[in-house]
Amino acid sequence: MRAHRLSALPLLFGLALPLPSLAAPELSVRLNDQPLSPKWNALAADRYDTELELEPGQLQLAMPQSTAQSAPLAPFRRQPLGKDSAYRYEVPEAGRYRLIVETGTAAALRLLPIKAAEPKAAAPVCRAWGGGAVDVAVGDVFRDGQTLRDALSGATAIVRNGQVTLKPAADSDGLLLLEAGEPAGAEPSHDWRNATVYFVLTDRFANGDPSNDRSYGREPDGADEIGTFHGGDLKGLTERLDHIASLGVDALWISAPYEQIHGWVGGGDSGDFRHYGYHGYYALDFTQLDANMGSEDDLRALIGEAHARGIRVLFDVVMNHPGYSTLQDMQQQGFGALRDGMAAYLPEQWSAWQPEAHENLHAYHNLVDYEHPSWAAWWGRDWVRAGIADYDTPPSSTVDPLKGSLAFLPDFRTESEAVVALPEFLARKAHTRAEPREGYRVRDYLIEWLTLWVREFGVDGFRVDTVKHVEPATWAELRAAAERARSDWARANPDAPMASEPFWMVGEVFGHGPEASDYLDQGFDALINFDFQAQAVAASDCLAAAEPSYADYARRLGETPKHNLLSYASSHDTALFSQLAKGDLARQRGLAAALLLAPGAVQVYYGDESARAFGPSGSDPYQGTRSPMNWAEHERPEIAALIEHWQRIGQFRARHPAIGAGQHRLLSPGQPYAFARELGEDKVIVVQAR
Known part of the structure; x- marks a missing residue:
């Protein structure tokens, strides 16, 4: 967020x-x-x-x-x-x-x-592995005579007198992932508490169709390209699904692909870069795909290919706000007005405007008459609070989190019971599915628009943005409508691989931890766990540092069966783990274990598996977390080995629902550190000899 x-x-x-x-x-x-x-x-x-x-x-x-x-x-x-x-x-x-x-x-x-504070090294709760074989007591979990296999090295051992002796793989940092060596039976049923969610900012991931890179007249800036569109699209995502699947991923969260503002606003407080809606949070039309993302056929292909690989597709959705106004959208969509005489300062294509040497990119606002009555043709005062013309001025989101404005974005009146007409610019827009409805409130339109992607394309769930800035009743209505839409899609596509899967919804409540809360009664299956990132650096150095969190998460999941959490180590809103780990590949390898062995659902941010580096940020210190996926580096031997390590642990997690959903039991706090996870007949033991 x-x-x-x-x-x-x-x-x-x-x-x-x-x-x-x-x-x-x-x-x-x-x-x-x-x-x-x-x-x-x-x-x-x-x-x-x-x-x-x-x-x-x-x-x-x-x-x-x-x-x-x-x-x-x-x-x-x-x-x-x-x-x-x-x-x-x-x-x-x-x-x-x-x-x-x-x-x-x-x-x-x-x-x-500005530069995220890097946590101090974890207390030395375990020492370095010496490279030899490790004796592990497993009798409380596996019976004598049973063959166990280490998922990292492939080595096996037979349990004798409640114990096995195995040598960890040379590049494993002393890690053993023990599972029953007998051939597995039927595929385990999917459990969202064991989900591995791969989060992609589509524009920054893979470019499958360069012909759509400059849709709506969008242009690169020729500099650091901090806030411009980079060309990633749905075709590129589809082409890279095998890589995503190789990590054991069973859900793909993509940035909102619907149509964004066409133009740019000044980026950062210094207005030092052009900031487009490449991230999906500056919506213009919720009913259309953004042309930079590709076509509806591209979306159907992505979802179909993902489903064929056992991967569910989640849309990032926003109901708190639409996007900013821009010069380009004013010109193309016909809303707003310039101040008298200011047209002379604009080129034929308004989006090509350049500031004077003494100005920054925020200065284009000097050209705009924000008090002109023609702003009624934009969203309209019945739809948003925006503080222009006759629109109401929203309070600070700190003063009123439900009716306040986030970063001066127009605030949707989702709480209003007033019946509204379709916004004028949408009513006359050439390509839109937005249609006037009798008796609709603001939230009714938004819910219809967001759930059409579920009904028509088979979207499997939502990652919901800015949850605490929209009233609970609206989220409950969205969930109910999404479930109806999901049922409609399943009836129309009974042979689709995911037709029997329920809809899933995870919420972003900024700062929320692993605890259960009232949000679970408002349509959410899970909430993002903001606590884990701070612990990830220490846990990546020594897995035992995660033990208190592991025990706590598993206890909470066991005590509240409907509760789930989504833990992460990197995100577009905070920091990349590679920043926190100072580019240390050993810690990036350790993160695979720390994150993928955590109870509850986990989120891998694109490039966690390949140590994607922080990119240019300008005067916004968080833009660099959205750097391009480092595909070229995947051929480097050390990065290829890192990715393989993530794949082995990710596939181990995917085979064993007990990892995310099972009972956690500490077997040995010292040398070696060991714990078991058990869910019915599914049992694993994790050991780190350090």
Whole structure:
């Protein structure tokens, strides 16, 4: 969710006029009780930022007259700033941070790590493996005389006196994955608690059809291509399904493929790159595929080929907001207006506008008359809060998470009971499935548009964006409609491999951990687990560091049978694991075990298996998490060996539902570290001799 928000405009609908000289915020900034003197930059009226070089310790932020006890400060989140506000943040390790302060009527601050703080090495809970054979007590799980197989080396051993002796594979870091050596019976039934979900930003993954790379007149910027479309599409995804399947993946989460804004907005707070909706979060028409993604036949081919490989396809969906307005969409879709005389400053194709040397890309707002009545032809005041013309101005999302605006994006009125007409620009749009409906509210249209992909194409589930910014009743309605759509598709396609599969929905509640919550009663089967990423670095060095989390996750799943979680180590909204591990391939290999052996569903972010590196970011420190898939590096021997390691562990997970859904039992906390997972007759033991 968050990273694409952080590249939003400081003033989307305001004018980027030269700023007057403004006084710095009255905010006390201290590190370990020592005062700091930050140099403040004025971004806009009542909005400032500064960069801080911080050493480990406690950062203290307080208003000058505050007498309140300091509250914990969560990085990335916008925090309210009142006259008695005081916050503290435990700086884990030296690094650079950006502090943004707003001093207007909705005063707030936000702390953003520019270079994510890298966790210190895990405590030495286990020592390095010496390379020899390992004695493992397995009698509590497997019977004497039973043959066990190590999934990494392929070596086998017979259980004698409750024990086996096996030598781990040379490149395994002492890891043994023990399973019954007898041929498996029927394929295990699918269990979402054991799912491996592969998350792809489609535009950055694989280009299967270069002819669609510049759809709607979109152009590369010829520089770092931070926020432009790179050419990845549905055909490219289909061509790479065998790679995805080789990792044991049974669900593919793709970025929203429906039509995005055609133009760009200024990227980052500095407006230093053109930011298109390549990530799928800036929707223009929810009923059409974006031409950069390909055709409907391409989508049908992707889903059909994925289903044939046992892979379910999940769409990323958004109901909180549509995309920004842009010069290109104003010109092509016929909404909005320019200020008097400003047309002379625009080329024939408005999207080709260039700022003057003293301006940045946010300055195009100087050309636009946001108070003109013709903005009614855009979404309309009955559909969104946008703070322009006669539209209502949304509050801060911190003040009102349901009706507030995220990063100045237009906020859909999903809570409204008012009957609305189809937005004017959609009513006259040449290619759309959006049709006027009698008695429809805003959420009725959105639900119909999102679920048509389920009914017509067989989409298997949704990853839902910005869950806590939409009222619970709307999510429940979306889920019910998606299930009806799924049933309609199954009846029309009774022979499809996934026709009997239920619909699945996982939610992004930013900051949520592994715990069960009321969201499970609102149509969600699982929630993303934001806690695991912080533990992944230590666990990648030594698997025993994950033991407390493993035991906790398995306990929660066992106590609440309908509960599930989706753990990850890299994401588009926070950081890549390769950043946190400083490019250490041994730790990237260790991550395969730490993540893929976790209880509950897990998410692999594209390139986790190949150590995809952080890319260019400009003034948005999170854009680099969306770098292109590093296909060219897959031929390097060390990367090929890394991928093979991920494949072996991923396939081991896929064979054994007990890994994600079973009871977790610690067998040995020391040398070697060992645990068992059991689900009915499915049993495995994991050992790390370190």
